[in-house]
Amino acid sequence: MDLELRHLRVVCAIAETGSVTKAASALGLAQPALTAQLQRIERALGGPLFERDRRGARPTALGELVLDRARVLLPAMKGLRDEAARMAGAGDPLRRYRFGGVNSPILGRLVHRLAAERPDAQITTYGSWSVDELAQMVAGGRLDFALTGVCGDSAPSAGFGLSWREVAVEPICVLLPQTHPLAGRPEVDLVDLRRERWVAAPGDGCFGDCFATACARAGFTPKKVYEADVRAALDLVDAGEAVALCQATFRPVAGLVTRRLAGTPLRWRLLLGWHPDVPAAAVAEPVLAAAVAAYTDALANHPEYLGWLLAHPEFGVQPNGSGGVRIA
Template sequence: MELELRHLKTIRAIAEAGSLTGAATALGVAQPALSAQLKRIERALGGTLFERGRHGVRPTALGELVLDRVRVLLPTVRELQEEALRFNHRGGGMPRFRLGGTHGPLLGGLVDRLAAAYPAAPVTTHTSWSEREIAVSVIEGRVDFALVGACGESPPPAPDRMVWREVGVDPVFVMLAAGHPLAGRPQVELRELAGEAWTDVPGDGCFADCFASACARAGFAPTRVYETDTASCVHLVQVGRAVGLCRATFPPTPGLVTVPLAGVPLRWRHVIGWHPQAPAAAAAPAVVRLARGAHAEAAARSSSYVEWLAANPDFHGVSSVPAG
């Protein structure tokens, strides 16, 4: 049997898990199948790689030797794949924009502005609730730019492998049904919503923890949080089943209103990122400028945000780039 890349990944998984059971779970295979594969690998390498014991497995001297090589080879192969993908997606020099983004109004605004500024360039999008998945797509060359969000001052994903620029910062507002008792207020205290069920879109950042901390500071813990897609969040708010969390740029929607939270207990930073060695990096300054314009335009469309900004002139979250 000749060694393949998957065999090296198996060896690494066993060493990292410290047991065949843990490695099988991480790799998504049955433990008997993993044990049989390990025996074949060991026969190919001429000796035992792991000693089995009551508390798991540990590498033998041969295993340590192989693992030293594995730890060098696997990252090298990954970098080769990423570089090849970026090279293959150069597109023969013709501009094109492949955008990855989380669900929100800014992605559509950026697409509109790119299509207007570069009418002959293809513009494609990929959306995901996972900021990390989008970042990986950029690193691997499948997407040119990632338009995502970060809670408060938390860093965006893969800060050591991507270049990130801030597009804008918004306070987090609350979505209420138009008939909600607090819907006509200029702002509400978070503690006034202590008895409500909540709805929000999922994500793999720290927003859920930040929200829970804000609620704790307000003296309560959320009784129920529905994590679902944007359309379902809107529906749950419209029918009075829950109140929702949203960026202040959330567009006007029939049947609900967006109301500021007093004291700005939560902030959302819009950021855009790219790989510094990708061909798309040359267009990054223009894309950042267009993204900031899309953010300014989205803010201008929200009457509640416009009123809030007028009452809070020291808040510098919205880009000064003209909306037009």
């Protein structure tokens, strides 16, 4: 059997978890299948790589040698793949735009604007609930831009080397059924929702912690929080089973109403990210300007919110030269 990179990943996974069983779970494999694969790797290398007993798996001297080489080879190969993906995808950046989005309210309008401005360009989109996944894909050359968001004054992970610029800042609102007792108010105090059940979209950001902190400041702990995709979340709100948090530019839905939270205890910052060392960076400023224009377009469906923005200039698009505030 010829040794392959996937075999080195198996060895590293066992060493990192300290157990064949845990490594199998981490790799998404059945434990007997991973055990058989380890045995084949050991036969190819000429000896046992781990001492295994009830306490787990510990590398042998041969295992330590293999691990030392694997920990050099695997990152090097990942770097090679990332560089190759960037080079292969370079081409003319004006002819290709690859966007990733995390529940972005402006992605559709941004694509519409770019398609009108660059009718010969190829535009593709990719959706994910994970900001880190999108950032990794941009860093690896599989996406050109990421449209995401962060709560409060937080910033995306700096570990991927991306440049981030702020598109706009929005107050977080609550989504209620029209029949809800509080639906007639222009603003709702967070504490008045203390008896409600909540529904939220999945994600790996800090928003859940920010929400819990805001509730604690209001003097309560959320009663229950469901996790569901957007369609299921709307169904839960429409059924009166839960209320949801949403961005101020959330598209109106029949039977539901959006109400601001009094005192704006939560805010959301829409961001555009890209890698500074790829060809797409050359068009980042025009894309950022298009994203800002797409956000402005979205306000047309929210006249009451637009009026509110005039009295609250700290929200909405923040003037800063050619586009948004620089984050990193």
